[in-house]
Amino acid sequence: MAHGHKVKRYSGLKDWLTTVDHKKIGILYLLSGGFFFLVGGLEALLIRIQLWKPLNDFVAAHTFNELLTMHGTTMIFLAAMPMIFALMNAIVPLQIGARDVAFPFVNAIGFWTFFAGGVLLNVSWFAGGAPDAGWTAYAPLSTATYSSTHGLDYYVIGLQIAGIGTLVGGINFLATIINMRAPGMSFMRMPMFTWTAFITSALILFAFPALTVGLVAMMFDRVFSANFFEPTNGGNAVLWEHIFWIFGHPEVYILILPAFGVISEVISTFSRKRLFGYSSMVFATVLIGFLGFMVWAHHMFTTGLGPVANALFSIATMLIAVPTGIKIFNWLFTMWGGSIRFTTANLFAVGFVPTFVMGGVTGVMLAAAPADFQYHDSYFVVAHFHYVIVGGLILGLFSGLFYWWPKMFGRMLNETLGKIFFWLFFIGFHLTFFVQHFLGLMGMPRRVWTYLDGLGFNNLNLISTIGAMTMGLGTIVFLINIVVTSAKPRNASNDPWEDGRTLEWTIPSPAPEYNFAQTPLVRGYDAFWKEKMEGKTEMVPAEPLGPIHMPSPSSLPLFMSIGLFIAGLGFMYAKGDYGTGAWAWILHHHIVAIFGLAITLTCMFLRSVFDDHGFHIETDEILRDKGVKA
Amino acid sequence: MMNRWHVLKRVMPLLVGMVLLLSGCGRADLSTLRPQGPVAEEQFGLMKLTITIMVVVVLIVFAIAVYVIVRYRRRPGDKSIPVQVEGNHKLEIIWTVIPIVLLIILGVPTVKSVFGLAKDYTHDPKAIQVHVTAHQYWWEFEYPNLGVKTAQELIIPNDAVISVEAKTADVLHSFWIPSLAGKTDTNPGGNVNTMYFEAPKTGVYLGKCAELCGPSHSLMDFKVKVVDRASFDRWVAAMKNPVQLPDDQQVADLLNKQCLSCHAIGDKGVQLYPNLTGIGSRQAVAGILVNTDDPKYKNEGSVEDNLKRWIKDPQAVKPGTQMPKVDLTDDQIDAIAKYLAGLKLEY
Numbered sequence: 001m002a003h004g005h006k007v008k009r010y011s012g013l014k015d016w017l018t019t020v021d022h023k024k025i026g027i028l029y030l031l032s033g034g035f036f037f038l039v040g041g042l043e044a045l046l047i048r049i050q051l052w053k054p055l056n057d058f059v060a061a062h063t064f065n066e067l068l069t070m071h072g073t074t075m076i077f078l079a080a081m082p083m084i085f086a087l088m089n090a091i092v093p094l095q096i097g098a099r100d101v102a103f104p105f106v107n108a109i110g111f112w113t114f115f116a117g118g119v120l121l122n123v124s125w126f127a128g129g130a131p132d133a134g135w136t137a138y139a140p141l142s143t144a145t146y147s148s149t150h151g152l153d154y155y156v157i158g159l160q161i162a163g164i165g166t167l168v169g170g171i172n173f174l175a176t177i178i179n180m181r182a183p184g185m186s187f188m189r190m191p192m193f194t195w196t197a198f199i200t201s202a203l204i205l206f207a208f209p210a211l212t213v214g215l216v217a218m219m220f221d222r223v224f225s226a227n228f229f230e231p232t233n234g235g236n237a238v239l240w241e242h243i244f245w246i247f248g249h250p251e252v253y254i255l256i257l258p259a260f261g262v263i264s265e266v267i268s269t270f271s272r273k274r275l276f277g278y279s280s281m282v283f284a285t286v287l288i289g290f291l292g293f294m295v296w297a298h299h300m301f302t303t304g305l306g307p308v309a310n311a312l313f314s315i316a317t318m319l320i321a322v323p324t325g326i327k328i329f330n331w332l333f334t335m336w337g338g339s340i341r342f343t344t345a346n347l348f349a350v351g352f353v354p355t356f357v358m359g360g361v362t363g364v365m366l367a368a369a370p371a372d373f374q375y376h377d378s379y380f381v382v383a384h385f386h387y388v389i390v391g392g393l394i395l396g397l398f399s400g401l402f403y404w405w406p407k408m409f410g411r412m413l414n415e416t417l418g419k420i421f422f423w424l425f426f427i428g429f430h431l432t433f434f435v436q437h438f439l440g441l442m443g444m445p446r447r448v449w450t451y452l453d454g455l456g457f458n459n460l461n462l463i464s465t466i467g468a469m470t471m472g473l474g475t476i477v478f479l480i481n482i483v484v485t486s487a488k489p490r491n492a493s494n495d496p497w498e499d500g501r502t503l504e505w506t507i508p509s510p511a512p513e514y515n516f517a518q519t520p521l522v523r524g525y526d527a528f529w530k531e532k533m534e535g536k537t538e539m540v541p542a543e544p545l546g547p548i549h550m551p552s553p554s555s556l557p558l559f560m561s562i563g564l565f566i567a568g569l570g571f572m573y574a575k576g577d578y579g580t581g582a583w584a585w586i587l588h589h590h591i592v593a594i595f596g597l598a599i600t601l602t603c604m605f606l607r608s609v610f611d612d613h614g615f616h617i618e619t620d621e622i623l624r625d626k627g628v629k630a
Numbered sequence: 631m632m633n634r635w636h637v638l639k640r641v642m643p644l645l646v647g648m649v650l651l652l653s654g655c656g657r658a659d660l661s662t663l664r665p666q667g668p669v670a671e672e673q674f675g676l677m678k679l680t681i682t683i684m685v686v687v688v689l690i691v692f693a694i695a696v697y698v699i700v701r702y703r704r705r706p707g708d709k710s711i712p713v714q715v716e717g718n719h720k721l722e723i724i725w726t727v728i729p730i731v732l733l734i735i736l737g738v739p740t741v742k743s744v745f746g747l748a749k750d751y752t753h754d755p756k757a758i759q760v761h762v763t764a765h766q767y768w769w770e771f772e773y774p775n776l777g778v779k780t781a782q783e784l785i786i787p788n789d790a791v792i793s794v795e796a797k798t799a800d801v802l803h804s805f806w807i808p809s810l811a812g813k814t815d816t817n818p819g820g821n822v823n824t825m826y827f828e829a830p831k832t833g834v835y836l837g838k839c840a841e842l843c844g845p846s847h848s849l850m851d852f853k854v855k856v857v858d859r860a861s862f863d864r865w866v867a868a869m870k871n872p873v874q875l876p877d878d879q880q881v882a883d884l885l886n887k888q889c890l891s892c893h894a895i896g897d898k899g900v901q902l903y904p905n906l907t908g909i910g911s912r913q914a915v916a917g918i919l920v921n922t923d924d925p926k927y928k929n930e931g932s933v934e935d936n937l938k939r940w941i942k943d944p945q946a947v948k949p950g951t952q953m954p955k956v957d958l959t960d961d962q963i964d965a966i967a968k969y970l971a972g973l974k975l976e977y
Contacts, residue, residue, distance in 0.1 A: 373812020442656030448848030
């Protein structure tokens, strides 16, 4: 069969820079997210070293504020979000029996804008000072009046660019999951991870625009002397708090829901048992996503919103405990009566359950507004959100990485090193953050550069620092594991854990470019498991073998984000005293910003005008793949 | 594998217990766990209620988790397929309804307390009215009905409700006296927050800024000194007494030129920055250099030494402070510190 379009394929670096393949984009997300995770972790260790003893001066006060701001911002936006997208990209299309995401080109834009934004944000370290007003960037501390360096400019512009990536990524997964499921894969047969990816994407769709609006407004304040949040000019600082948390609270659920999905998959697989109460799990996920938008003001109980708002938001927040509790018990009862195998992936998943419960219950405690007047902005809150984000999301991510590593890379991670990693990380984690609950209750505010001697904070802070070091050590073991594993042959089977239940385990590890040679026919929940139980080893195909249409790689996404990166720098440095030379004229007249935007717009123009119909992978190539693998 | 779990589950509570024993519940003048007034007590009551409920929940989950992990682990060579249970309506209803009941138990006192603590005493003639203004990195306390303004040290009587109206002069801060009452943010732009508290026991309590406000956020401490009514009245009177400038005319000129252009002492000077009336009898200099004749820690010293240290290099004590390094010789600093240390209020 002859198809008109030329086959476009690159290799090496060019392949990675132009790829629109969801699996490769997933790996790109993982690499860059992993890199930023190490950067954020290093910042955390510096914070803990500074706090290991009272009145320490290991780092200067303003550096400490930069560290805590960049630690939070990096971990949330540049480490956690991309690692979630890494798993979603690598797995969701495989779980629903799709050959790619709905918009492969947009997928690449999503990655490259996130990467450009992340790099831009970190450039601030080398350009006269990182942002230093906390990851929440509360006005007026974040306004030009009180923050005269370019640090906050990097924050508002870097996050806007990275935010574009997250938003289009979310839209892409919504479209993918709605439109591209294999025949028979109804919504109520979707694997739990796909469900959580779906709800998370919906939350991204509604939450990120709020952040973007806030950031644009703050950028106008800083770059063009507007006054949305400048109280001296009639702006309103509390408005920023609202906008930030209307985004910020759903963001917490954007982060944690995919981890819930991973845990559901891993626990079910390694218990050899169907997920207990699947439909109530789905319902609970949807409910958490919905309630997530109703509770933002519980971050603002001390702002002075008044008793009516505080009471309403207290109750709304407490309600979230109900669907979350449903999930916890469903996981426990999935294991109940099962045959539990403790692989590293499952250790992380099993460790997640009690740890997340501890973070959840402190969340309910924080929901009681009058008690929150005491907890708020103290180390108790620091302990709480690290229990849900590290003890929840990060344990979930590591579980997912160990579980799906063979599907992503074709190699199984070393289990012994994996278990050493788990115990170091798990024990280190509890050591670091458990004591922080008590520090907060004993009167230690958060975001403090140092603390006075004799206040009773010394021992607990020392324990916390030792715990952080232990976590760091664990992470090093994980890195060693990755290096050791990548030297091993690529020999993972289709279903390396032998108890795989979902569609991704029916295809080779790693999956071929087109994922499924023939789209599978899904006959029930846990589609692969159902076939296995009927004595079959593979899925029933829903179509005959034929040529597969593939999207062409493109360098446009990369150049679009480079354009935004340049434009961002141009906007930041438009103001300032550069003398009277040509360079000053260029900066003052926004020429750099216009040049950057022009690159992006030109790329968009090229994409719109020149159609690229992609290419086809012919049947004989697919058969050849099968022959080699089988 | 299982042994490690066992050991961990057994050792963790022991460790935790030890940690708690070692540290107690914190200092009585600082810890939310040792409330010293009715507002902090009410908040602590709610904390105890929630902690109790939550510890029960955690224990139930831990118990089920440990049981399941031990009982249903896979034996080597086990190839059997467990029964594929879809769910169980009865169980699912139980673990939906019980949390709802727990939340009602928690929600009712929460709402009651939210409205109780929002009571407005700002027009109560019997309450002591205090206007708190937060600055980068110091606290201003004004008693509008008494015509007194002070800084860094809030003096209050032990027999009245203290009604606070809080705002900021620059960025967000948060006014927090952990052992007396939870915090309230200080907002800019005429957005005033109110709160109240009582302190029936005389003594000194530590106050903190709880909202990131710049490099010296961690050093923005203040003190609350609770005295009896007679003593409070004497303090108010003493604050209004005229103040003697130093006898040495040179020092007096220096003070007028270098200090009183920003600070006020009694009826002299201007009120732009912390009021220094009676600074010699305060608990601390700059909020964190604790005055004591028996210094134990790096941030402690006699009043005079602390004043010298502060005036000599304010940035070294509080990075980012607006107090400049004033152009003074060591002798001049000594003379000024000596004079300031001698400014004591009898009350």
